[in-house]
Amino acid sequence: MIKSSIIHPELLSVLAKCGHKTQILIADSNFSFVTNSNPRTEIIYLNFAPDMLNAVDVLNSITKLINVEASTMMAWPDDFENTIHAEYENLLPQGTPMSFQQREDFYQSVKSPNTLLIIATGESRRFANLLLTVGVVK
Template identity: 40%
Template sequence: MLKTKCLHPGILNVLSKCGHGDKILIADGNYPVDSNTNKNVEKVYLNLTHGIPLVTDVLKVLNKTIAIEKLEVMIPGDDTKPSIFDDFKNIVSSVDCLEELGRFEFYEACKEENIKLAIATGEQRIYANVLLTVGVA
């Protein structure tokens, strides 16, 4: 029996293959996972219904499963900071700051070959997407 926080076999399979510098996308319910990720990324659709699960739920589990070196977020074009960004920093206290990317810059980052996993959630808050960089255990 596993003692890790993550029990999803598909996610665990991909995480076991990730190395330092590989990335994982946790996407909100509005993110176009099919069209804005690379063709080789493993896609996991956890979006059961509106609001289940939340991006922060998935982030909490992954934070207890892998080392996270960096967080990248998609920022609105109007210089506002979505409140979920504070949640991200509180959950992953090992990172000092969030790297902010514009919408289209974030989309391009999610198409890179080092994105190994994309997890779709039921998150309804906008700009609640986060790219995790796998750190050294």
């Protein structure tokens, strides 16, 4: 039995395959996992019910196993209060750059051959998708 903050066998397997510059999407429950992914991207479904598992818990566990070089979020409308953004910034390693892309550009980034993994969460907040770029082992 592995002693780790993550015990999901398929998720551990895909994380072990991630190298420098690989992308991982932590997706909210509104994201179209299949139609907005590359055919070779592996999708791990952790979306059992609304907010089970939520994206913040997934990010918290993922960052204990991989180094994050950069992150990207989909830009949201000016009149939208994105509460998860600050939570992500608090969990990401200090100094991790975060960029923002318009919807279609974000979808194209996720469809990139560099995106090896999509983690489907039950996160019910809108604009909660977070694309991580894996960093080097330090």
